[in-house]
Each structure stands twice: as C-alpha cells, then as structure tokens.
Amino acid sequence: MPSLKIYLAGPEVFHAEAVALGRAKQALCAAFGFEGLYPLDGAAPGDGLSPQEAGVAIFRANIALIREADAVIANLSPFRGPGADAGTVFEVGFALGRGKPVLGYRNVIDGYRDRVAAWNGAPLGKDAEGRPVDRDGLLVEEFGFGDNLMIDAALIEGRVPVVTHAAPAGAAMTDLSAFSACLLRLRDLLAPG
Amino acid sequence: MPSLKIYLAGPEVFHAEAVALGRAKQALCAAFGFEGLYPLDGAAPGDGLSPQEAGVAIFRANIALIREADAVIANLSPFRGPGADAGTVFEVGFALGRGKPVLGYRNVIDGYRDRVAAWNGAPLGKDAEGRPVDRDGLLVEEFGFGDNLMIDAALIEGRVPVVTHAAPAGAAMTDLSAFSACLLRLRDLLAPG
Numbered sequence: 001m002p003s004l005k006i007y008l009a010g011p012e013v014f015h016a017e018a019v020a021l022g023r024a025k026q027a028l029c030a031a032f033g034f035e036g037l038y039p040l041d042g043a044a045p046g047d048g049l050s051p052q053e054a055g056v057a058i059f060r061a062n063i064a065l066i067r068e069a070d071a072v073i074a075n076l077s078p079f080r081g082p083g084a085d086a087g088t089v090f091e092v093g094f095a096l097g098r099g100k101p102v103l104g105y106r107n108v109i110d111g112y113r114d115r116v117a118a119w120n121g122a123p124l125g126k127d128a129e130g131r132p133v134d135r136d137g138l139l140v141e142e143f144g145f146g147d148n149l150m151i152d153a154a155l156i157e158g159r160v161p162v163v164t165h166a167a168p169a170g171a172a173m174t175d176l177s178a179f180s181a182c183l184l185r186l187r188d189l190l191a192p193g
Numbered sequence: 194m195p196s197l198k199i200y201l202a203g204p205e206v207f208h209a210e211a212v213a214l215g216r217a218k219q220a221l222c223a224a225f226g227f228e229g230l231y232p233l234d235g236a237a238p239g240d241g242l243s244p245q246e247a248g249v250a251i252f253r254a255n256i257a258l259i260r261e262a263d264a265v266i267a268n269l270s271p272f273r274g275p276g277a278d279a280g281t282v283f284e285v286g287f288a289l290g291r292g293k294p295v296l297g298y299r300n301v302i303d304g305y306r307d308r309v310a311a312w313n314g315a316p317l318g319k320d321a322e323g324r325p326v327d328r329d330g331l332l333v334e335e336f337g338f339g340d341n342l343m344i345d346a347a348l349i350e351g352r353v354p355v356v357t358h359a360a361p362a363g364a365a366m367t368d369l370s371a372f373s374a375c376l377l378r379l380r381d382l383l384a385p386g
Contacts, residue, residue, distance in 0.1 A: 011331065013332075014331040014332040014333075014334075015330070015331060015332075016320060016321075016326075016330055016332075018332075050337075051335060051336045051337045052336055052337050052338065052346075052349070054336060055334075055336030055337075055338055055342040055345070055346050056342075056346045056349055056350065058342055058346070059342055059343055059346030059347060059350065060346075060350070062343065079331075080274055080275055080276070080309065080312060080327065080331075081273055081274025081275065081276070081312070082273055082274065083273070083274070083279045084279055085341070086276045086277055086279065086282045086340060086341040086343070086344060087341040087342065087343040087344075089279045089282045089283050089286065090282050090283070090285065090286040090341070090343040090344060090347070091286060091343065092283065092286065093282065093283040093284060093285065093286025093287035093288075093289075093290065094286035094287065094289055094290040095286075095290065096286075096287055096290065097286065097287040097288065097289065097290020097291045098290045116273065119273060119274070127209060128209075133209075134273065136363075137208070137209055138204065138207040138208060138272075138273075138366070139206075139207040139208075139209075139211075140207075141207075141248070142244060143244045143245055143247060143248030144243075144244045144245050144248075145245065145248055147279060148278070148279040148280040148283070149248040149249075149251055149252055149280065150252055150255065150279070150280040150283040150284065151279060151280075151283060152248070153245075153248050153249045153251070153252030153253075154252060154283070156245070156249055157249065157252065157253070170329075173331070
C-alpha cells in the first residue's frame, strides 16, 4: 500500500534552516509510515521569471502538492503578529475546502486575546457593550481559542483540535514535538475501524 | 433568474459599525444585481453556549454561507499586523478549494515588504545570501505582492488581481470604493460570452 501523503504547511519555509527543517519533518513522517510533502516558498522556481511570475509559480507548486496530499499538518504558531502565518492559513482553508483532513499545532499556549493585548501595546479598550477592542477600535474575539475562530473551530470540527505546546522562546519554527503529536493523532484518525 | 450570491468576507465584522457596513455592502451588491451574504462573527449565535461552542456555531454558519455563495469578495486590508485578517484568508482559501471565484481588495497600496519593514521596528536584516529577514531572522518575501504570495498569486490565477486603493487613514474597514470596483470586475468576469 502506498504511503499516505501529508502536506507540511507552515512558516518554517522562511527560516534560515528551512531545508533542514523540511527534511526533519519528512523523516518524522516516514517514522509514522507517511510521506511528507514539503513546500519551499523561498526556492527559486526557475530562471528568467519576474518576481511576480516566480511567486505565481511557487503558488502553483504548493497548490499541486496540497491537491496530491491526503492530509495536511500545519504549523499555526504566531508569525509577524498575534496570529498564524497567512500563507499557512490559506492552505488550511484550501485543503478543508477540498475535503482533506487538516491537523495543526501551535508552539505557544497563550490565548488569542492575550496575544492581541500584548500586540496592542496598551490595555485593550471596551466598546459600548463592554467588549474588548484593540487600538484600532476593532472587536477582539473572546471564544477562548488560540487564534481567529475560523482556524480553531475548523480543527475542532475536524475532530483533532489544535495541538498546543509551550516551545522555548525563539523555537516556534524549529520545535517539532507538537508536530510529532499531530502525526500520532493523524495515524489514530486514519486508522481503520 | 435568481441573483448570484456573493459571500462578503472581511474583518469589518469586528468594526463598531459592523452591521451597518454589512448593509452597505449588501446594498452595493444589489445595485449590481447580486445578493450579498454577510457574516457577523460578533453576533451571539444562541443562548446557553460556552464561548468555544459559540465560536464553533459561528464557524458553521460562515461555512454554510460560503457553500451557498457563487463567489466571494474579500477585504484583504492589513489587520493587526502586516498582513490580512486570518479569518478572511481562511475563507478565501476554503472558497478557492471549493472552486468558487474569489475577488479581493486591499485598502492600502504599499507592498508587503514595506509593511513588514514598518512592523519590524528596525531596518530589515540580511541573510547569508543577502535576502531581507525580519527581527526574528525569518525571510521576507520579495515577489512584489501586497501580502503573502498564496493570497495575491491565487487572485492573479483567478484572473482578477487584488484591487488596491489608498483609503484615508483609519478607513481600511469602511471605505467601500475598492469593494465597488470588485463588484464591477465580478460582473464582467461572470458575464456570458
């Protein structure tokens, strides 16, 4: 039986050790009997392309890998702000739209509200109904999730809620313990019977 | 012939005038012969639910609206950081995964790289290959797009690139001129022949 293919979504493609991180994730996949499909957004997709053409080529390559995959495991750790990387979130949505199982992990354990408060740089305000608002006056979700509700609720609906882990500072892209936990959960989810 | 239904994705659901903004978008849709489907993430989905259950209920309601929609128009303006709102990006990915046309607008005209540089709080660094990196040492994309390549390339592939507009400061959630431009482009895209 061919191995099930897992698309490895996450912003570690932007890390200096992106290639090695991909190999490490693929090795962990193999240990569970899966094949890991790893994107590499920083790779040069070909000579003679304009930057935008190169970007479109990487988009097409990533979409082709997701279409080929049987499931997705996403690194949903915060990236340049209080929430997950936009490219990863796009891929999670796309895969769920295609009906594929998606699991995810977050290498921090605090809630989205607390992370927005830290980003805000000042205590959150309150709207006319007493609900928390950020410095732009925009409502802050209070569902007890670790990110925007569309992400966390999607994974709850998929039967494996986001796996959270308190990684050491600076290790959100490199700590693979929660990723390994996702592989274990995925093996259980896909197990017959 | 029944009106085509447009799902109205965007972080204006978190704005104090969220309900009025939804009505204004729906009125513009109607002027083009479309029906606008507007989510309202801040709405209480029912009594007696825990916060997380309420979040899951809103997720289900939004997904049902996207499934019902014939197309999506997304407000991709920056939200709590250099890039678009995660919930909106999730919905864009989901709709594209379902094969639905997605258009989008961004109420700023600067590039993603410049916005990351502003967020960074210090000049961007360089990696060993001379490519720009942020304060966490993570590579900054240089494709000339206004956000993560998965978002902007997806819309290029969909034949209507992100519509950008220099809205006045503080009006990224309320300025609907680029949204109106998307309606015009969508009408052209869907026109027979």
